[in-house]
Amino acid sequence: DAGVIQSPRHEVTEMGQEVTLRCKPISGHNSLFWYRQTMMRGLELLIYFNNNVPIDDSGMPEDRFSAKMPNASFSTLKIQPSEPRDSAVYFCASSDDRGGETQYFGPGTRLLVL
Amino acid sequence: AQSVTQPDIHITVSEGASLELRCNYSYGATPYLFWYVQSPGQGLQLLLKYFSGDTLVQGIKGFEAEFKRSQSSFNLRKPSVHWSDAAEYFCAVASNYGGATNKLIFGTGTLLAVQP
Numbered sequence: 132d133a134g135v136i137q138s139p140r141h142e143v144t145e146m147g148q149e150v151t152l153r154c155k156p157i158s159g160h161n162s163l164f165w166y167r168q169t170m171m172r173g174l175e176l177l178i179y180f181n182n183n184v185p186i187d188d189s190g191m192p193e194d195r196f197s198a199k200m201p202n203a204s205f206s207t208l209k210i211q212p213s214e215p216r217d218s219a220v221y222f223c224a225s226s227d228d229r230g231g232e233t234q235y236f237g238p239g240t241r242l243l244v245l
Numbered sequence: 246a247q248s249v250t251q252p253d254i255h256i257t258v259s260e261g262a263s264l265e266l267r268c269n270y271s272y273g274a275t276p277y278l279f280w281y282v283q284s285p286g287q288g289l290q291l292l293l294k295y296f297s298g299d300t301l302v303q304g305i306k307g308f309e310a311e312f313k314r315s316q317s318s319f320n321l322r323k324p325s326v327h328w329s330d331a332a333e334y335f336c337a338v339a340s341n342y343g344g345a346t347n348k349l350i351f352g353t354g355t356l357l358a359v360q361p
Contacts, residue, residue, distance in 0.1 A: 135288075164349075174335065174351040187348065222288060233279075234349060236288040 133157075135237035137223050143243045149211040152240045155204055156225030164234060165198055165208050166222040174222075180206065181228070213244045247272045247340045251352035258326050259360045266321040266355050268336030277339035278319040279349065280310055284332045292334075295319065306330070331359045 136155040144150055156163050165177040178188040180200045188198070195214070200206040210217055220241050224234040248271045258264055270276055277296050281289040293304025300312040310321045319336060336352040 173353050176348060179348065224289075233291060233294060235291070236281075238288040 135223055135225055135235055137221075137237040137240050139240060140238060141241045141243075143245065144213055145245050146214055147212045148244075149209065150213045150217075150242060150244075152208040152210075152221050152223075152242070154206045154208070154223030154237060156206070156223070157227075157235055158204070160225035160227045160235075161203065162226045162228060162234075163200060163206050164224040164226075165206070166224065166236075168220045168222060168239070169218075177208070177221075213242075215244045218242055218244050247276075247338055247350045249336050249338050249350055249352035251334075251336055251355050253355045254353070255356045255358070257358040257360060260328050261325050264321075264323045264326045264330070264357070266334050266336075266357070268319045268321065268352060269317050270319060270336070270338045271317065272338050272340075276319075278310075278312060279337040279339070280304065280308070280319075280321050281335045281337060281351075282306075282332050283335065283354075289335065292321070326357075326359055328359045328361065331357055333357070 138153045161182050163180045166174050167177055168174050175190055177190045178198045179186050183200045196210055198208045220239045222239045223237045226234045250269045252267050279294045280292040282292050283289050292308050293302050293310055295302050295312045303309050308323050310319055312319050333354045333356045335354045337349045340348045340350055
């Protein structure tokens, strides 16, 4: 299995620009999680999908952030407009409800907003 | 509310020495507990997990952890550390949404340095 795939691995953009992060979960997994990791706040859950439906988005910082999961094999996290404080590593993870407790993480996208 | 505490931010051990990383959790029911490792520039890799049964669980790379309900702890151990173990280690507890899928609450991590 290829594991969770994220793209891009690195993104440098200017403040005000739109940023789109992409995630392909492990085939057969029906839960998908987006996390953000910063030095100040550690690992934070942003949003969680189950069977392509957003279940808990209480961690999404503000309206500038949005996430979609149009099908079982693809999800996006969009930031529009981006701000320097959004600079972080964004991780996607997936899990299978049948063994549901273990989440498998992608390599992350390192975002720098100038 | 569920929480995880990793009291040691940074630990340095000599190669070949034993290691114990501390983790304390707060959770009302029987917890699902995890240890993940993150190497520099990498994602998180699952080392081991505890759901039920034997309180001593074995993981990958020679790691083990012991669940102690009376102490609300889930400490990670390794008898002999290798230089490649240098990384950041995260303890996590799963918070059940009421179904099969769980939200992970992470500790702040412990950064392990290994001296030659």
